Amino acid sequence: MTVPAPISFDARAADLRERVEALPQAAGIYRLRLQTGPPHLASSRNLRRRLKRLLLPAQAADNLLARLRESLMAVDCWLTASRLESLLVMHALAKQHYPEDYLFRLKLRIPWFVGLSLNDPFPRLTVSNRVPRKEGLVVGPFPTRAAAQVYEQQVSGLFQIRRCSEPLRPSPEHPGCVYGEMNQCLRPCQCAVTREEYSSEVQRVSEFLATNGRAALAALTVARDRAAEQTDFEQAAHIHKQVEKIRAAAAVRDEIATNVYHLNGVALTRGLENREFRLWPMVEGYWQDRVRLEIPQDDWQAKSLDQTLRELLMPGVSRAVKQGRRAEDLAIFTRWYYSSWRDGEWFSFRQIDDLNYRKLVKQISAMAKDYRADLNPR
Numbered sequence: 001m002t003v004p005a006p007i008s009f010d011a012r013a014a015d016l017r018e019r020v021e022a023l024p025q026a027a028g029i030y031r032l033r034l035q036t037g038p039p040h041l042a043s044s045r046n047l048r049r050r051l052k053r054l055l056l057p058a059q060a061a062d063n064l065l066a067r068l069r070e071s072l073m074a075v076d077c078w079l080t081a082s083r084l085e086s087l088l089v090m091h092a093l094a095k096q097h098y099p100e101d102y103l104f105r106l107k108l109r110i111p112w113f114v115g116l117s118l119n120d121p122f123p124r125l126t127v128s129n130r131v132p133r134k135e136g137l138v139v140g141p142f143p144t145r146a147a148a149q150v151y152e153q154q155v156s157g158l159f160q161i162r163r164c165s166e167p168l169r170p171s172p173e174h175p176g177c178v179y180g181e182m183n184q185c186l187r188p189c190q191c192a193v194t195r196e197e198y199s200s201e202v203q204r205v206s207e208f209l210a211t212n213g214r215a216a217l218a219a220l221t222v223a224r225d226r227a228a229e230q231t232d233f234e235q236a237a238h239i240h241k242q243v244e245k246i247r248a249a250a251a252v253r254d255e256i257a258t259n260v261y262h263l264n265g266v267a268l269t270r271g272l273e274n275r276e277f278r279l280w281p282m283v284e285g286y287w288q289d290r291v292r293l294e295i296p297q298d299d300w301q302a303k304s305l306d307q308t309l310r311e312l313l314m315p316g317v318s319r320a321v322k323q324g325r326r327a328e329d330l331a332i333f334t335r336w337y338y339s340s341w342r343d344g345e346w347f348s349f350r351q352i353d354d355l356n357y358r359k360l361v362k363q364i365s366a367m368a369k370d371y372r373a374d375l376n377p378r
Helices: 016-021 047-055 063-071 083-097 102-106 145-156 195-211 214-229 233-252 305-318 326-337 357-375
Strands: 007-010 028-034 040-044 072-079 112-116 125-128 137-142 265-270 276-283 291-294 345-348
Touching: 007 016, 016 047, 028 047, 028 083, 040 047, 040 083, 047 063, 047 072, 063 072, 083 102, 083 265, 083 276, 083 326, 112 145, 112 195, 125 145, 137 145, 137 195, 137 326, 145 195, 145 233, 195 214, 214 233, 265 357, 276 305, 291 305, 305 357, 345 357
Parallel strands: none
Antiparallel strands: 007 072, 028 040, 028 072, 112 125, 112 137, 265 276, 265 345, 276 291
16 A cells, blocks of 8 residues: 655744644644654544644643654654554554564554465365465454364364374374264375375365355255255255254354455545545455545536446556555454444455445445534434
8 A cells, every 4th residue: 555645844843833733633643753763653533632732832841742842853644534544554654664563563463364275285274374475275364363263163074174283194004083083084194095085175175165165055955955855854854964064164254254365345434525435445455555536515426426436446456556465454454344443334346347336335325424414413
């Protein structure tokens, strides 16, 4: 994401008070450039009030603030219209100024993922807070490690892939494990199956993760109904148990969790003005530059909003920048999406043409009506 140009002014200018007073009472990020050392970077829900306290001397001056003003050279600030925008701008600036410990300063925790280690001769499911650079199958993000572990355990229980973490050296003399004794593992360690037979089971797991069991559930539902129609109720009951197990496993995974290499969507938030909205595309787990949408003041139907959104979003998404650290972008997304203070809506898509523009337009209209109602209360 590209950080927009800041509002900057000299901290020792004669018109400092007027410049600070001119700032709107809005949230934002500010950077204090000092004579020595790295700058001070912070955020505030009311940028004008915070900078007045820091920069403009009061009658009873605080010693700490007085020393700060003496070493201060310049001030930069960025107005932000949403918590998501504040997170993105702060992350970009902290990464620039504090490259050694910016994650610690931001208290940004990398989310958890469930992966299928396809580079292993005998793949297994893993839970990790890392996203491999080489593309594979990594599902997430999950809000907590516990949520990822529960999903991993539920999916493992549906198939017969190994659960041990040791590097396998298959041998008929291998002691095996309890899962093999309970017929919950194909026992590749004991050469009970060939590598090709084990790969067939891994493919089933991969297909389950790709759709969160929807394909398997559809096939089993058809088989169950066919068995019931043929009065083979014992077989129908057996298949129904499998259906219930798949549903239980799928329910653990949140709707937003998907293959992170294909995590695409758009976050919608308000802008600084009453008719302004901001769109934040994410392509393959990477945040893109914001897209600004402004609706005419007196004519909300001046042009098809659906067509306007297509024209605004398609160029940026088609030329998406896929650089940086995907795990950190997903960490910002997770903090915002799962928070109690989320101040926007998220719209997923596989390809940009699949985006539900009708739903997006309805949400923009609803947000605009809410804003107008706040401005004109009865």
